[in-house]
Amino acid sequence: MAAKSVIPFGPQHPVLPEPIHLDLVMEDEHVVEAIPSIGFVHRGLEKLVEKKDFQEMVYVAERICGICSLGHGLGYCDAVEHLMDLEIPERAKFLRVIWSEMSRIHSHLLWLGLLADAFGFESLHMQAWRIREQVLDMFEESTGGRVIFSVMKIGGQRRDVPQDMLKSFLERFERMEEEVKVIARTFMDDAAVQSRLKGIGVLSADQAEALGCTGPFLRASGVARDIRSTGYSAYGDVHVEPITGTVGDSYARCDVRIREIFQSFEIIREAVGKIPEGPVEVPVKGFPSGEYMTRIEQPRGEALYYVKANGKKFIERMRVRTPTFANLPGLVEMLKGCELADVPILILTIDPCISCTER
Amino acid sequence: MAMINMIGTELKNLFSKPATRKQEKEYPENTRGHVVNDMDVCVFCGACMMRCPSRAITVDRNAKTWTIHPMSCIQCRACVDNCPKKCLSMEKRFTEPGPEKLAITCHQTEKARLAEEAMKKAAAEKAAAALKAKQEAEAKAKAEAEA
Secondary structure (H helix, E strand, O other): OOOEEEEEEOOOOOOOOOOOEEEEEEEOOEEEEEEEEOOOOOOOOHHHHHOOOOOOHHHHHHOOOOOOHHHHHHHHHHHHHHHOOOOOOHHHHHHHHHHHHHHHHHHHHHHHHHHHHHOOOHHHHHHHHHHHHHHHHHHHHHHOOOOOOOOEEOOEEOOOOOHHHHHHHHHHHHHHHHHHHHHHHHHHHOHHHHHHHOOOOOOOHHHHHHOOOOHHHHHOOOOOOOHHHHOOOOHHHOOOOOOOOOOOOHHHHHHHHHHHHHHHHHHHHHHHHHOOOOOOEOOOOOOOEEEEEEEEEEOOEEEEEEEEEEOOOOOOEEEEEOHHHHHHHHHHHHHOOOEHHHHHHHHHHOOOOHHHHHO | OHHHHHHHHHHHHHHOOOOOOOOOOOOOOOOOOEEEEOOOOOOOOOHHHHHOOOOOEEEEOOOOEEEEOOOOOOOOOHHHHHOOOOOEEEEOOOOOOOOOOOOEEEEOOHHHHHHHHHHHHHHHHHHHHHHHHHHHHHHHHHHHHHO
16 A cells, blocks of 8 residues: 655645645545645625625625625625515516526636636637626626626616617627537537546535535536526526536536536526516615525525624624535545546536635 | 537637737726716715715815725725715726825815805805794784784
């Protein structure tokens, strides 16, 4: 038996966009155990509820993460709206769905680009990000921001999107879909890409479920669980079918995310067709009281928001559980037995967002 | 097979214009760049200061100044949405990067000062007129009571 050695991995590493540290216990070239440690970018955002009132907290919630900014704002607003018994207008609900799906497209394209970069296919990385840029442009036109959108508000949306702008988005998504098809073929059919992804980091459905994994990471293992099918916002009015893989390896995760991009195009098309006219916000009176827990599906997986309020201006407690936090046990499990050269790709396949995790 | 697919894309990229933009891009109408204040209209009510989540705006009513700390501003547009006089607006361009933490102070303009004085004068006249009318009514009531 070979001697064991420990290789520290991260928090700074070329493939890691954000800081996570792993102690890899190695036996020759194989990982025996991975011990994660986080806490490098903790900002104490949950504690801020004591200093910012419940309406100002929307801005804080949106800044938990740069990629899923919209989802965090949505989750927090949804929880507080339930506490205050606010029924937000239908149009605002549909806008939330459209923007959520646009977030999913840009998040998944970002991930595909990072993955291509991690296995050394630089031009594919550039192509994925070039396509993603168009979604950011659409976000800028409709919300006013490329990364932090600031459109969520308790009681609806802060701004409406004109109907002709939504129609023009559909045409642009049509063109984008063709472009995504081209890079999707390269991701799925290329022999060199397959050799880096197929059979790497297999996580069975039982394991994934027992470890509490979420999102595309869980669905790639064959568990059909998607919080969108619970029908929050206007998801009850559009057709959402959880997309699953079977094998549970890196290739299946890539496949699930690519198919989710196309599903998002479909959902946006359906939502724009069904969106009613009308106001986008309702007036807010009084302060929230009680406690509520809401679950939403972010691009990376299921996120959970807990809000406890006692009828005052300041909320008593807010808790956010982000998808990456739930996926870390799965990551540690699938790292066991893999080769050192595959570690960067395996970490990427859970789509880690450490800033979300540490809040 | 897929490689051939990718080669087509690569060749297209070789002969087409760059996908990246020049720095002076066309900003869409809604872009939240930075906050500006129309000092001709501002009445120093302080609503923006109250609603700013990052406390980047300071309003001094006595000195008639409106100060913004651009480095603290998070471009959330809360001040613009809550301005009663609609004198705040968002410019498309982002603020210039700089080596130090700026504080931009705007003073009341001559036009705004004159408008405020005119308004104060009008209010004083109105109050005086109201007082006079009240006194007259009281005197009348007194006369009637005596008679």
